[in-house]
Amino acid sequence: MGWRFKGNELKYLKEVLDSDFKLTGGSMVKRFEDKFKQVFGMPYAIATTSGTAALHQALLACGIRPGDEVIVPPLTPLMCTLAVIYCRAKPVFADVRPDTFLLDPEDVKRKITPKTKVIMPVHLCGHICDMDEIMSVARGADLRVIEDCAQCCFGLDHKDRVAGTIGDIGIFSFGEYKMLSSGEGGALITKNVGLAEKIRKVGHLGFKNVSAESAGSVGKNPLRIQDPSFLRHDSIGLNYIMSEFTGAVAMAQLERIHWFLNKRIAMAAWYDQAIRNCEWLIKPQSAPPGSKPTFWTYAVLFEGQKKLGISWYEFRDKFIHFGGDKIRAALALVYNDPAIFNLSRTGCLFHDQYEQGKDLKDFLKDNQYCPNAEYLQPRLMYFTTNQKNQRGMQKQAEALRKTIEYFGI
Numbered sequence: 001m002g003w004r005f006k007g008n009e010l011k012y013l014k015e016v017l018d019s020d021f022k023l024t025g026g027s028m029v030k031r032f033e034d035k036f037k038q039v040f041g042m043p044y045a046i047a048t049t050s051g052t053a054a055l056h057q058a059l060l061a062c063g064i065r066p067g068d069e070v071i072v073p074p075l076t077p078l079m080c081t082l083a084v085i086y087c088r089a090k091p092v093f094a095d096v097r098p099d100t101f102l103l104d105p106e107d108v109k110r111k112i113t114p115k116t117k118v119i120m121p122v123h124l125c126g127h128i129c130d131m132d133e134i135m136s137v138a139r140g141a142d143l144r145v146i147e148d149c150a151q152c153c154f155g156l157d158h159k160d161r162v163a164g165t166i167g168d169i170g171i172f173s174f175g176e177y178k179m180l181s182s183g184e185g186g187a188l189i190t191k192n193v194g195l196a197e198k199i200r201k202v203g204h205l206g207f208k209n210v211s212a213e214s215a216g217s218v219g220k221n222p223l224r225i226q227d228p229s230f231l232r233h234d235s236i237g238l239n240y241i242m243s244e245f246t247g248a249v250a251m252a253q254l255e256r257i258h259w260f261l262n263k264r265i266a267m268a269a270w271y272d273q274a275i276r277n278c279e280w281l282i283k284p285q286s287a288p289p290g291s292k293p294t295f296w297t298y299a300v301l302f303e304g305q306k307k308l309g310i311s312w313y314e315f316r317d318k319f320i321h322f323g324g325d326k327i328r329a330a331l332a333l334v335y336n337d338p339a340i341f342n343l344s345r346t347g348c349l350f351h352d353q354y355e356q357g358k359d360l361k362d363f364l365k366d367n368q369y370c371p372n373a374e375y376l377q378p379r380l381m382y383f384t385t386n387q388k389n390q391r392g393m394q395k396q397a398e399a400l401r402k403t404i405e406y407f408g409i
């Protein structure tokens, strides 16, 4: 058994198998949802099949329709934008702040148009966006806010509010490498009963008997459905229903959320020590100060090229030479990834001003589309934080310290 799955994962999986999907006292997914909302202190939690599905459900629940605009950062995985495109809506990219690496409320303000319906702050690498500012911009323009917490499970902001509980909807991912993992999987939380019901309905095939609290059970009254005139669906929905097996693993993982969290925070503290005197590895700041990030990865801005003339790759290779494990690069900015870039060439995506036939790269450069994200992306380094034990943590920190010393502080 892998070290991350040494809780009740097997026990709960066995319960599901032994019960032939007829667990007494409610399904495993329902148990997971109840526990999730209790941990996050929210009235509604809805399990789903992935973080991407959660984003899609959240957007549909917010009433996003073709042609609407959704503001997203470009410095994030593609999935945030994909969910917007699934709705045939238009992603509009707002820049990130150079000091926090997170969505910049000032640029969000500049990118709002009469078509804007939703702002999607992404709490990247476990760091929390400036939710006071984002909420104030959103409320001023009557917009919904979907917090993407796929990389920030249980981060606290400067007011000790849990990431995902501040906006209208918070979404989570339980993919293989996330803090909690059920292989694939996700969840949404909200305080709004109407949104909760829509989220569940749209992800549960449009069954008419689902509610904000539960997926409903046609089995409770068999005679009601053993009726040729029974009508099950009253809207068009997607099948984003979390399986009982996924629910079993997710439930066991959730029981140990603080253990997982503390490990990542401990690894980050080791890295903090290692880089504390280094002027060319720069940590993201919290704005306003005082948040408690969860360090899904330990992100730093690498300024070794500017300060010492060493390349990102030289640093990476030396780090591995000294026993460090991999350093992940920031993914290409979403609008530079071919899937989105090619779609953009048709002029149907994020830039009304773009004239077809012109070079899109030139357009983006000339318009300084997201200059901070452009600067950061090739210079970011993401160090891993999911070390198995104290020895693994020490080894990582030691490799980082030696690498810095090798090149000179």
Ligand SMILES: Cc1ncc(COP(=O)(O)O)c(C=O)c1O
Pocket (backbone or CB within 6 Å): 050, 051, 052, 053, 076, 077, 079, 080, 122, 148, 150, 151, 172, 173, 174, 175, 184, 185, 186
């Ligand atoms: C910020 C962010 N949003 C959304 C997702 C999508 O989650 P999933 O892979 O569970 O679909 C990810 C996945 O890595 C992510 O990092």
